Amino acid sequence: MTSQAGRHFLQIPGPTNVPDQVLRAISAPTIDHRGPEFAALTTELLASLKPVFGTSGPVVVFPGSGTGAWEAALVNTLSTGDRVLHVETGHFATLWQQMAAGLGLYVDFLPGDWCHGASPEAIAERLAADSARTIKAVCVVHNETSTGVTSRVPEIRQAMDATGHPALLLVDTISSLGSIDYRHDEWGVDVTVAGSQKGLMLPPGLGFNAVSEKALAASRTARLRKSYWDWQPIIEANRRGFFPYTPATNLLYGLAEALRMLHDEGLPEVFARHDRHAAATRTAVRGWGLEVLCADDREHSSSLTAVLMPEGQDADKVREIILERFDMSLGAGLGKLAGRIFRIGHLGHLNDLTLAGTLAGVQMGLQLAGVRIDPGGLTAALDVLRAE
Ligand code: PLP
Numbered sequence: 001m002t003s004q005a006g007r008h009f010l011q012i013p014g015p016t017n018v019p020d021q022v023l024r025a026i027s028a029p030t031i032d033h034r035g036p037e038f039a040a041l042t043t044e045l046l047a048s049l050k051p052v053f054g055t056s057g058p059v060v061v062f063p064g065s066g067t068g069a070w071e072a073a074l075v076n077t078l079s080t081g082d083r084v085l086h087v088e089t090g091h092f093a094t095l096w097q098q099m100a101a102g103l104g105l106y107v108d109f110l111p112g113d114w115c116h117g118a119s120p121e122a123i124a125e126r127l128a129a130d131s132a133r134t135i136k137a138v139c140v141v142h143n144e145t146s147t148g149v150t151s152r153v154p155e156i157r158q159a160m161d162a163t164g165h166p167a168l169l170l171v172d173t174i175s176s177l178g179s180i181d182y183r184h185d186e187w188g189v190d191v192t193v194a195g196s197q198k199g200l201m202l203p204p205g206l207g208f209n210a211v212s213e214k215a216l217a218a219s220r221t222a223r224l225r226k227s228y229w230d231w232q233p234i235i236e237a238n239r240r241g242f243f244p245y246t247p248a249t250n251l252l253y254g255l256a257e258a259l260r261m262l263h264d265e266g267l268p269e270v271f272a273r274h275d276r277h278a279a280a281t282r283t284a285v286r287g288w289g290l291e292v293l294c295a296d297d298r299e300h301s302s303s304l305t306a307v308l309m310p311e312g313q314d315a316d317k318v319r320e321i322i323l324e325r326f327d328m329s330l331g332a333g334l335g336k337l338a339g340r341i342f343r344i345g346h347l348g349h350l351n352d353l354t355l356a357g358t359l360a361g362v363q364m365g366l367q368l369a370g371v372r373i374d375p376g377g378l379t380a381a382l383d384v385l386r387a388e
Pocket of ligand 1 (some may be wrong): 014065066092141143144145172174204
């Protein structure tokens with residue numbers, strides 16, 4: 001490591017850089033989680049969390065990772081032997097359907113090429129063919145963190161509605177919530193799954209489920225075994241500002257501060273900032289003469305960009321050089337994309353100059369790795385940042 005001074009650039013697509021204000025909030029003394037001060041904190045927190053999900057319904061907060069929140073979404077709404085439709089958008093969609101199968105659900109896994117989002121037409125086709133209504137839920141990853149592709153959830157909902165099929169819609173927003181426009185109620189999502197460590201600018205450790213009326217009704221008859229993840233006792237205790245177990249008190253302090261920051265900036269402004277940074281990143285990548293993995297212009301992720309390496313070049317070598325020389329972490333290719341892509345995270349607590357530094361580091365790393373690129377890529381990205 002030649003450059004230890006200054007701040008590490010954590011430009012993976014989550015966990016993201018935690019703002020100093022949030023870190024300071026987390027460091028406050030832990031309080032009695034059964035006392036009145038805590039009840040006031042929870043009540044305010046849950047209220048300011050709802051607009052981030054775009055819901056007026058309950059949002060359940062778990063101490064746990066995003067994977068736990070996936071499990072909570074499934075075990076609260078489904079019963080052993082139910083059929084679920086998952087869509088192969090990438091590595092995380094693959095893991096979620098593996099979990100569903102492991103829990104005793106029958107999984108239909110719609111194949112995908114890891115360059116496109118979930119196809120509304122293909123989902124509708126499967127539902128239309130299911131005349132016995134055996135499919136109980138459609139599970140979609142909104143922003144596939146392994147590929148940098150964002151699925152068109154409103155179109156998926158419309159396509160589902162057009163078939164008249166009653167399946168629930170479960171959506172993973174782990175790397176989109178708080179970064180990319182998302183509307184649980186308006187888009188007719190039944191369970192939205194999220195985590196703390198990406199757009200919400202917190203350390204890892206909290207998982208979330210936003211729950212529709214229909215999902216809540218399904219939870220009353222769902223028979224998959226659950227205990228810790230059971231929504232009912234949590235929603236019940238939350239009404240009085242409490243949790244049925246010891247909550248992650250200090251992460252909740254951090255969440256309160258992060259929500260204040262998001263609301264102060266304004267959610268539309270937060271989404272516009274992410275869109276702009278993503279556009280500047282794509283400009284750099286294309287300016288270098290490299291390819292963005294996402295193959296559909298309607299589906300570019302605003303929270304990360306996956307960069308495809310030219311044939312014969314190792315993406316992990318580039319990441320290794322960038323870490324050693326410039327103290328910057330980039331996301332690795334996951335699953336079948338290992339070594340073929342690297343991922344630039346541009347979500348969370350990020351401004352123009354942090355992005356400019358990130359892209360400068362990537363450009364220099366590519367050059368040091370011997371990848372033939374046009375160095376005009378960085379200048380083109382700076383032009384985008386300067387222009388707006
Ligand atoms: N889903 C998506 C889209 C993710 O990006 C991740 C993690 O990066 C997960 C699920 C799993 O979340 P966690 O690692 O917090 O368990």
